[in-house]
Amino acid sequence: MEYKVKIDAFEGPLDLLLHLIKTLEIDIYDIPVSEITDQYLDYIHHMQKLELNVASDYLVMAATLIAMKSRMLLPKPEVIDDSQDEPYEDPEDSRQALMQQLLEYRQFKEAAQSLRDNESGRMLLFAKEPEDLSRYEREDITTIPKSERATIYDMMRAVQRMLLRKQLEGPQNTKINRQILPIGAQMNRVVGQLQEAGHALRFDDFFSVRDRIHVIVTFLALLELMKKDAVFCRQDENFAEIIVDLGKGAAAYDTGEDTFNY
């Protein structure tokens, strides 16, 4: 047998078993445990790139099959002793249980296939966006009874769905908008702020806008200004407040606007 089918072609061990049953033309109502176990193990051995968490499901099934097969090879005890710690498990019962499980799963696989057909048909139909009817609306929404309003809880759920949607939509790209905050402009702003104040300012004073990009760009601007001697920073002791003041180069520094246009 060729093992070209990859593991992702299957939804799980049951799916794989159904595949084997189909390709080996096995009667699902009378599964030869020995044969299906060998084939299943063979298949598992050949699946080179099993992801660890996916593999566990397949291995649990492998263990179940092996246990079943080995019990079938043993003669059935003549007297069944229920007082034993491990009660006797009839391999025939396990075989029936597996059959039932496969039959049930197959049912839903077929149902899924029929839904797939519906989906494909539905995907061929297109509709326009609903027209904005708000120009016809006159209702004052505050007159809507409370019970008919959206709630804060609805809003939270909407946000949750939005976040999940974005998560599912694949890798997040961090978008750095170069127009918003060029480093050169921020350097000018820092110097301007110091000139306007006419005295040294606290480090924190430059970070009033709690936006990530803003924080980063402002910090880079400060570093760049320090390098150019346009500002200097002072800290009296560890963890003390950092004080920023204009430096010798403040009058004639070059923002290098083009160079630092991040």
Added chain:
Amino acid sequence: MTPEKIHSIIEGLLYLTGEEGLLLDQIRKVLPECSVQEIHNVIGRMKSEWNADERHGLMVTDIPGGYRLTTKPSLAPYAEKFAAIPKSSPLSQASLETVAIIAYKQPVSRITIDEIRGVKSERALQTLMVKGLIKEVGRAEGAGRAILYGVTPVFLDYFGLHSLDDMPPLADAAKEPNRQLDAYDLFYDQYKETIKNL
């Protein structure tokens, strides 16, 4: 009101509502003097005439509790480029199996779904929740109080079903006739509930 007038009003409203669709209830509120029968007749004729006439690029399709105007399938290659609402990619096999199990067995817990599929279905459930195809419909009794899932009207819409009655019976249902039948009977009530809660 003449059937012609009713026809024109419904056509207009179908256009205005587009993707959202037009509910029978809404038509009745706009046309309180028309009987459901009249409305049904007009839409029935609209459907069959437009379907039969190859000059029409539009058709009326059923949605849960109402109707929607869409382009005909034959227009898909042209429509794709113009649709304001892009079609999302098809559901994964895992999501499809999971939603099938939920549709037939609801209300149903994740553990039951996992057992039937023989693999974990957590991610599939998450996707289905985000797409709005399923929702929590309650909690199981007993320890753990597992979340129970059911399908939503969006599910019906997504698969082009008017109601859960449109779903084909499960293939091997004959095996356990009683259990399946009960489960099936429960759908409709359940789905009615679901629609109300949405």
Added chain:
Amino acid sequence: MTPEKIHSIIEGLLYLTGEEGLLLDQIRKVLPECSVQEIHNVIGRMKSEWNADERHGLMVTDIPGGYRLTTKPSLAPYAEKFAAIPKSSPLSQASLETVAIIAYKQPVSRITIDEIRGVKSERALQTLMVKGLIKEVGRAEGAGRAILYGVTPVFLDYFGLHSLDDMPPLADAAKEPNRQLDAYDLFYDQYKETIKNL
């Protein structure tokens, strides 16, 4: 291509493009084998037929360089009646997402909202403005001077809040997708700053 087929394609595309309308250039790109004359003929016939047939609630009107499908003027009272029907879902998912972002992140521009949602939010903003839940609170600095939005007292009233402080921390909503969390944890401080300006 037969005139019937051309008719159906144009009808479909007119529907899909809705209010925006369909440009002749767009039709020509979709139907490169059709002459302008053929297209004109088909649309001319469509216009006169639909105008004459009282069963049609729609009509084709001219726009610069193209055509647009609209409802006939006689339908206006019914559209109005339809719009007055209280909606079963008071605010759409899109509106809820948008207003939530504005509440937490105000003052905020449309571009920022679009970026966070990953889709265009123009329509949702329009709806929210009409409903009085949001308003313009200023202009962004820099080129373009984008409009900045914030929530209104109507927003607080509608959601039964005394002040924005009553809003649950965003972290609660974002609990599940924790990968996203850190992108949003700055919101909360930000919005506390801005409520003072309400």
